[in-house]
Amino acid sequence: xxxxxxxxxxxxxxxxxxxxxxxxxxxxxxxxxxxxxxxxxxxxxxxxxxxxxxxxxxxxxxxxxxxxxxxxxxxxxxxxxxxxxxxxxxxxxxxxxxxxxxxxxxxxxxxxxxxxxxxxxxxxxxxxxxxxxxxxxxxxxxxxxxxxxxxxxxxxxxxxxxxxxxxxxxxxx
Amino acid sequence: xxxxxxxxxxxxxxxxxxxxxxxxxxxxxxxxxxxxxxxxxxxxxxxxxxxxxxxxxxxxxxxxxxxxxxxxxxxxxxxxxxxxxxxxxxxxxxxxxxxxxxxxxxxxxxxxxxxxxxxxxxxxxxxxxxxxxxxxxxxxxxxxxxxxxxxxxxxxxxxxxxxxxxxxxxxxx
DNA sequence: ATAATTATGATAACGATTATCGCATTTAAA
DNA sequence: TTTAAATGCGATAATCGTTATCATAATTAT
Numbered sequence: 001x002x003x004x005x006x007x008x009x010x011x012x013x014x015x016x017x018x019x020x021x022x023x024x025x026x027x028x029x030x031x032x033x034x035x036x037x038x039x040x041x042x043x044x045x046x047x048x049x050x051x052x053x054x055x056x057x058x059x060x061x062x063x064x065x066x067x068x069x070x071x072x073x074x075x076x077x078x079x080x081x082x083x084x085x086x087x088x089x090x091x092x093x094x095x096x097x098x099x100x101x102x103x104x105x106x107x108x109x110x111x112x113x114x115x116x117x118x119x120x121x122x123x124x125x126x127x128x129x130x131x132x133x134x135x136x137x138x139x140x141x142x143x144x145x146x147x148x149x150x151x152x153x154x155x156x157x158x159x160x161x162x163x164x165x166x167x168x169x170x171x172x173x
Numbered sequence: 174x175x176x177x178x179x180x181x182x183x184x185x186x187x188x189x190x191x192x193x194x195x196x197x198x199x200x201x202x203x204x205x206x207x208x209x210x211x212x213x214x215x216x217x218x219x220x221x222x223x224x225x226x227x228x229x230x231x232x233x234x235x236x237x238x239x240x241x242x243x244x245x246x247x248x249x250x251x252x253x254x255x256x257x258x259x260x261x262x263x264x265x266x267x268x269x270x271x272x273x274x275x276x277x278x279x280x281x282x283x284x285x286x287x288x289x290x291x292x293x294x295x296x297x298x299x300x301x302x303x304x305x306x307x308x309x310x311x312x313x314x315x316x317x318x319x320x321x322x323x324x325x326x327x328x329x330x331x332x333x334x335x336x337x338x339x340x341x342x343x344x345x346x
Numbered sequence: 347a348t349a350a351t352t353a354t355g356a357t358a359a360c361g362a363t364t365a366t367c368g369c370a371t372t373t374a375a376a
Numbered sequence: 377t378t379t380a381a382a383t384g385c386g387a388t389a390a391t392c393g394t395t396a397t398c399a400t401a402a403t404t405a406t
Contacts, residue, residue: 031352031403052393067355072394090261092363093393108310121304127297132319135290137281139321146305148312204372204383225362240386245363265394266362 006045014044017083017098024081035066039074049087049095049116089116089145106143110150117150187217190256190271197254208239212247222260222268222289262289262318279316283323290323 021040025032042058043050056071075096078084084098089109104125105118124144132139194213198205215231216223229244248269251257257271262282277298278291297317305312 029352033353033402035354065355067357069356069395070354073353088261088263108305108308110310111313117308117310119304119308121300124297124300124304127294127300128317128319131292131294131297132281132321135281135292137283137290137319137321137323139319140284141321142317142319144301144315144317146301146310146312146315148305148310148314150310202383206371206384208385238386240388242364242387243385246384 010045013099014041017044020083021078021081024083025077030077035063035070036074036077038063038066039071040078043075043078043084043096044098047099049089049097051093051095053093055096106145108146108148108150111147115150183218186272187214190217193256194251194254197256198250203250208236208243209247209250211236211239212244213251216248216251216257216269217271220272222262222270224266224268226266228269260316279318281319281321281323284320288323 018037018040021036022032025036039055039059042062043055046055046058052068052071052075055075056066056068059066059071075084075086078096078098079086084096087095087097087107089095089107105120106124108117108119110116128142129139191210191213194209195205198209212228212232215235216228219228219231225241225244225248228248229239229241232239232244248257248259251269251271252259257269260268260270260280262268262280278293279297281290281292283289301315302312
């Protein structure tokens with residue numbers, strides 16, 4: 001679900017993000033540690049909407065001694081630095097996003113296979129602003145999520161897994 | 174935050190919702206109990222986006238023996254029946270909505286006072302549908318939340334409480 | 347190098363929600 | 377209206393994601 005890549009482009013991006021993070025860390029008088037560096041590098045090599053567990057799994061491949069707490073703490077720092085956004089899609093766990101194609105975007109979430117698509121539309125943004133203004137409301141941030149079935153419905157990788165999980169959960173209702 | 178009312182109109186609405194719930198309960202072969210009846214009546218007398226704790230508090234005024242578990246269970250049944258919607262606004266707890274002015278609506282959430290406003294705009298809905306279709310995505314449901322500052326910013330009731338809470342939480346950051 | 351500060355890792359604590367289980371209540375049938 | 381089977385209840389233990397704690401380790405400025 002969250003793959004790791006290795007290309008020159010990615011290396012460059014990771015270096016840029018890492019130095020931006022270093023700058024943040026130093027500006028706050030915090031310390032630069034091996035663990036933080038590892039976590040940041042691994043995080044920005046991953047694609048998608050990454051959960052703590054997914055990240056920890058990848059991090060442990062590099063340094064198995066790094067634990068939950070440090071991953072949580074570093075993710076909080078990444079969010080505080082503005083390099084990463086925290087999202088919650090209602091499955092009860094936080095997901096983190098640091099490599100979007102577009103700066104701001106909304107989400108379409110497939111209920112069948114769990115895939116998450118990003119999209120952006122300026123008319124949508126403008127309309128929201130207009131509606132807010134009409135109500136004397138000043139928007140700081142917003143969240144739009146469309147839940148449904150994605151175009152790959154026939155080839156959804158996790159279709160059967162999800163169905164099995166549903167059937168399991170439904171036991172007793 | 175979630176007040177209880179007592180008017181003839183409300184009585185009528187509560188009766189209608191309750192009978193709809195009974196219908197659902199019976200169609201599923203479940204049992205009609207005093208507790209469920211109490212919880213449903215109390216719930217539909219309340220306004221706003223109600224948390225489990227808020228509901229339990231009100232329920233206990235009618236029947237103090239009713240516990241957490243039954244309130245949770247009944248809320249799940251209400252959601253399953255389609256009479257109630259579950260919402261999560263990112264403060265970590267579920268809120269339930271059973272008496273909206275409009276059938277579907279989106280939300281503006283004031284970060285200062287915590288007030289939640291509902292709104293609906295057909296152009297917004299249409300635009301979402303259009304964008305989904307362009308991506309071959311079929312929307313089942315969606316969620317749009319605008320977070321910001323509301324028009325009552327000067328008179329926000331909970332302004333100070335929130336500020337105090339923030340200050341408390343910020344200890345250690 | 348040293349001292350002060352901050353971070354780490356293991357795990358306990360937390361808060362919301364869910365599961366468990368013995369007992370009570372409801373329902374359908376007799 | 378009793379009876380028997382099924383379902384629901386209340387109290388609370390368990391769970392899950394996340395946060396706090398604390399002794400030890402690493403980093404930084406001197």
